[in-house]
Amino acid sequence: MLSSRQYIVSHAPFWHNGTAVHHRNYNWLLALLPAVAAGLTYFGVPALGVICLAVSSAIFWEWLITTVARRPVTVGDGNAALVGLIFGLLLPATAPWWLVITGTFIAILIGQQVFGGIGGNPFNPAALAWAIIFLSWKTFLDFDSMLVNYSFNFAPYHPLVALKAFGPQAVARIPLGDLFLGKQVGGIGTTCGLALVLGGIWLMARGIVRWEIPLSFLAGVFVSAFIFHVAAPESFSGPLFHIMAGYTLFGAFFLAPEDSSSPVNFLPMLIYGATGGIMTILIRNIGAYPDGVIFAILVINLINPLIDKIRPKRVN
Amino acid sequence: MIKKPFFGYATANFRYELLSKAVAPPASLPVPQQAVFLVPDPDDLGPSGFDYQVGTRLKTGQLLRARSGNGPGVYSTVTGTVTDTSVFLGNYGQKFLSLTVQCQQEDQWSEDFSQALEKDRQQALLDFLGAAPGAADLSPFADGQTPIDTLVVLGADPDLLVETNLSVLKSDLNALARGIELIKEVFGPQSVMVVAPGDNLQNVDSHFPARAITVPLDYPAVQPLMIMQKVLKRFPAQDKTIARLGVVFCKAEAVVSAAAALTTGRLPLEKLITVIDKQGNRKLARARMGTPIGDVLRRFGIETGSRDRIIAGGPMAGTAIYSLAQPVTAETDALMVQDRAEIVMSSDYPCINCGDCVRNCPAHVQVNMLVRFLEAGQYQEAADMYELYACVECGLCSYVCPARIPILQYIKLAKFELERSLPAEEDNA
Numbered sequence: 213m214l215s216s217r218q219y220i221v222s223h224a225p226f227w228h229n230g231t232a233v234h235h236r237n238y239n240w241l242l243a244l245l246p247a248v249a250a251g252l253t254y255f256g257v258p259a260l261g262v263i264c265l266a267v268s269s270a271i272f273w274e275w276l277i278t279t280v281a282r283r284p285v286t287v288g289d290g291n292a293a294l295v296g297l298i299f300g301l302l303l304p305a306t307a308p309w310w311l312v313i314t315g316t317f318i319a320i321l322i323g324q325q326v327f328g329g330i331g332g333n334p335f336n337p338a339a340l341a342w343a344i345i346f347l348s349w350k351t352f353l354d355f356d357s358m359l360v361n362y363s364f365n366f367a368p369y370h371p372l373v374a375l376k377a378f379g380p381q382a383v384a385r386i387p388l389g390d391l392f393l394g395k396q397v398g399g400i401g402t403t404c405g406l407a408l409v410l411g412g413i414w415l416m417a418r419g420i421v422r423w424e425i426p427l428s429f430l431a432g433v434f435v436s437a438f439i440f441h442v443a444a445p446e447s448f449s450g451p452l453f454h455i456m457a458g459y460t461l462f463g464a465f466f467l468a469p470e471d472s473s474s475p476v477n478f479l480p481m482l483i484y485g486a487t488g489g490i491m492t493i494l495i496r497n498i499g500a501y502p503d504g505v506i507f508a509i510l511v512i513n514l515i516n517p518l519i520d521k522i523r524p525k526r527v528n
Numbered sequence: 529m530i531k532k533p534f535f536g537y538a539t540a541n542f543r544y545e546l547l548s549k550a551v552a553p554p555a556s557l558p559v560p561q562q563a564v565f566l567v568p569d570p571d572d573l574g575p576s577g578f579d580y581q582v583g584t585r586l587k588t589g590q591l592l593r594a595r596s597g598n599g600p601g602v603y604s605t606v607t608g609t610v611t612d613t614s615v616f617l618g619n620y621g622q623k624f625l626s627l628t629v630q631c632q633q634e635d636q637w638s639e640d641f642s643q644a645l646e647k648d649r650q651q652a653l654l655d656f657l658g659a660a661p662g663a664a665d666l667s668p669f670a671d672g673q674t675p676i677d678t679l680v681v682l683g684a685d686p687d688l689l690v691e692t693n694l695s696v697l698k699s700d701l702n703a704l705a706r707g708i709e710l711i712k713e714v715f716g717p718q719s720v721m722v723v724a725p726g727d728n729l730q731n732v733d734s735h736f737p738a739r740a741i742t743v744p745l746d747y748p749a750v751q752p753l754m755i756m757q758k759v760l761k762r763f764p765a766q767d768k769t770i771a772r773l774g775v776v777f778c779k780a781e782a783v784v785s786a787a788a789a790l791t792t793g794r795l796p797l798e799k800l801i802t803v804i805d806k807q808g809n810r811k812l813a814r815a816r817m818g819t820p821i822g823d824v825l826r827r828f829g830i831e832t833g834s835r836d837r838i839i840a841g842g843p844m845a846g847t848a849i850y851s852l853a854q855p856v857t858a859e860t861d862a863l864m865v866q867d868r869a870e871i872v873m874s875s876d877y878p879c880i881n882c883g884d885c886v887r888n889c890p891a892h893v894q895v896n897m898l899v900r901f902l903e904a905g906q907y908q909e910a911a912d913m914y915e916l917y918a919c920v921e922c923g924l925c926s927y928v929c930p931a932r933i934p935i936l937q938y939i940k941l942a943k944f945e946l947e948r949s950l951p952a953e954e955d956n957a
């Protein structure tokens with residue numbers, strides 16, 4: 213009889229364009245592969261260890277936390293892997309194992325799960341974890357001492373640390389091309405501008421990262437660094453140096469545009485990105501830290517609800 | 529079903545595909561062997577609130593209504609004998625008594641409508657037209673609340689792929705004009721406009737008794753709420769429904785139904801339906817209201833299997849039905865069958881704040897915010913802070929949402945709940 217057939221009953225609309233959360237996350241992972249490759253090239257096997265540990269521990273933490281909290285287990289959507297990978301790429305290749313798993317634990321638990329998981333986090337989870345680690349075990353994020361046993365065929369010091377300590381003359385001779393190709397001391401996946409730009413373009417072209425945010429972030433860095441540089445070239449480096457050095461490109465393409473902690477409206481996105489860029493330069497040029505990207509991003513995350521209007525978090 | 533393009537933001541640039549071109553004339557279905565009528569049960573009394581039992585004889589055109597006379601009724605489109613009565617639950621808890629009728633081929637006409645017409649033309653239309661093809665709800669004209677100054681006739685269907693009303697507009701402009709004049713005469717709206725997208729109103733000249741309003745071909749330009757905002761510039765709100773803003777919407781088919789009923793004294797029996805098969809091909813059918821949906825699909829050789837989806841209405845705003853025995857009603861503008869492979873189920877993911885909905889919302893609703901309040905059941909806040917009532921119910925946000933949140937469903941539910949809470953508050957005041 214007719215009634216024996218079970219039809220699907222659900223609500224309109226009955227069409228969907230086929231996108232899914234895991235598609236987006238897998239695309240992010242894909243876009244980070246060039247940076248991973250560059251990191252392995254420059255930092256070798258230890259970098260591989262850190263990346264693998266970061267990704268697997270992040271997945272494990274999310275599985276554990278969702279299981280204990282009796283929430284649906286969501287590791288299949290790739291989000292934990294993504295947070296773990298981003299965190300891992302921020303670290304020096306010689307980061308100790310306990311630092312890596314502590315960091316991913318912070319990123320997954322404090323960064324995301326306490327806010328109800330994906331979509332609820334007010335801060336970029338990887339950036340938040342990095343900041344907490346930085347404030348607790350500062351020396352392990354001091355790239356110059358962490359990478360001291362490497363023999364690089366390029367300037368063997370962190371360009372921004374050198375800039376902070378010795379002024380623009382100290383870094384004036386580093387070719388920008390070297391920086392762009394990853395010939396600088398830094399996080400595993402954050403040094404090679406070329407790889408980051410490739411990944412960033414992929415995400416923007418696919419409509420996964422909202423292009424307004426990275427571009428306005430970079431514009432903010434460029435313009436503010438340019439103004440400092442023009443006003444006092446002997447104290448402040450030029451804008452291109454600031455874009456190539458440190459976490460700038462990684463932050464612009466992979467930290468600032470994190471979905472949950474960034475705005476979605478056009479003008480707010482521009483304000484958000486530009487503010488992040490300007491904050492970065494302010495911290496670098498007149499603040500206490502050599503690289504201001506992470507703190508700048510946490511600041512814009514913080515003001516995001518104000519820019520994009522306040523919203524409640526979905527915490528049961 | 530259009531997928532997200534490989535590059536670029538997820539956009540949903542749907543256009544009303546102009547139909548009219550090559551749709552074959554409607555195929556007529558015979559009088560069904562069995563018909564089903566869903567009689568509203570406003571007092572929730574179940575079968576005991578009605579005078580119909582197994583064995584009751586029904587005549588064609590007979591008004592079917594709760595014994596109390598409350599609520600709207602429907603009319604039988606066949607002559608036959610009731611073989612089964614049962615309770616039927618509609619959307620949002622609406623209750624119906626479902627009457628299954630064994631039909632005979634020849635019609636014996638009931639005098640219900642002609643008698644009602646003799647008594648009071650306006651009341652007759654109010655009682656019967658809601659159940660006539662096109663399901664016109666003209667009650668705001670007579671409920672004594674807000675005077676209705678504008679009647680908007682939809683010369684095309686709001687939903688995608690549905691051709692029913694455009695085909696009415698195209699095929700019988702004279703009947704439409706006659707219907708508009710009669711409605712004007714009986715209900716007296718100051719202004720009447722007929723709305724259609726694209727160049728479909730070319731043939732409407734200055735003698736036509738309604739103003740021709742052309743809207744863009746972009747979905748959802750024909751959605752009534754969109755017309756309210758974009759054409760009439762009146763903005764519905766929590767305490768301002770469309771009717772409270774002085775506007776009544778009515779489909780072209782309903783106007784033609786009114787014309788037929790008033791000029792011949794006999795109620796129209798057949799509903800015009802756009803049938804959309806699994807491949808998206810469209811055909812028109814005429815079937816008596818009450819005909820089981822399965823009969824219509826069978827007429828076109830459309831097979832359905834388990835886990836397929838059958839939709840009364842179009843892809844963006846229709847209603848999924850669960851049985852082929854459910855009948856064609858006055859509102860069934862389309863029947864659509866979706867293959868199980870095409871179905872994307874909604875998920876219980878939270879909003880990931882990707883912004884695709886915001887970019888695609890034609891009403892510029894802050895959907896990413898709105899949905900957080902709706903998921904938390906904070907409907908009043910949603911209405912006060914995030915423009916719940918600006919939403920035109922097009923479904924584009926749900927269509928693009930990667931978290932596959934049933935956003936439109938949340939929105940409709942919120943509006944429904946708020947509306948329900950409203951009279952209670954008025955009573956307290």
Ligand code: SF4
Nearest residue numbers: 889919920922923925
């Ligand atoms: S909120 Fe969604 S359903 Fe409402 S108008 Fe915007 S896109 Fe359409």
Ligand code: SF4
Nearest residue numbers: 879880882883885929
């Ligand atoms: S509701 Fe859906 S489409 Fe809108 S921002 Fe959230 S996840 Fe994206």
